[in-house]
Amino acid sequence: MKFPLNFFVSLSVICLMLLGVVTQAATEKEPWQQAESTEVWEPVPPKVSVNAAGVPSDAIILFDGTSLDAWESVKDNAVAPWKIKGDVLVTNPQSGDIRTKQNFCDIQLHIEWQSPAEEDMEGPEGQGRGNSGVFFQERYEVQVLDSFGGDTYVNGQAGSIYKQHIPLVNATKGLSEWNVYDIVYSAPEFNAAGRLLEPAYITVLHNGILVQNHAEVKGPTAWIGHPPYEAHGCAPLRLQDHGNPAKFRNIWVRTL
């Protein structure tokens, strides 16, 4: 039997097409296989639990009402001169700031604070109403102040990054109530020559309400002017003695 040439051409084309179909079927992955290619399996996040008091299992306890062992005096590195009353840490006006013995870089901080009674305020308004502050790396302050009552400049009220960022809202509670700060702090980065590579950033939840959203810190906190960054490494967390009574409790950090 004799086949015309075009029969063989057609046969070849059909064979090639069949081969293509078979090859494509062999190489085309099932959807679940395609999805697998974007799955990441490590590093596995460590498990962290929260106890009945709301403290994460990987937290470093800085004050739980029992001792000031984690703290020292800024004036002379001696025993922290503030007082413990009940389970509350109370400022000791004019004794000076206190700071942690441990240095920190990036952290998540939980701290609760309460302003003094009205009769212990310096006045009905201004910066003398239970003024204290949380200084990250001893330099960058999130303000502690009664801002439920007295007026003051808004970049110096509670929840402000002092003289740099106004809080998004005023979430301050009344004088007899406890305020809660949950703060995420990202430390600034410097190169070997001391040049700023990345500024610090601060996110603040005040009583669960966002008041600072990844705010860029412009430099060290100052009462006057805006000084530039100076290179530094990890450093203590510092609480301010502004000469006013103020109370703190339940202080812990998680290093990030």
Ligand code: MG
């Ligand atoms: Mg202050």
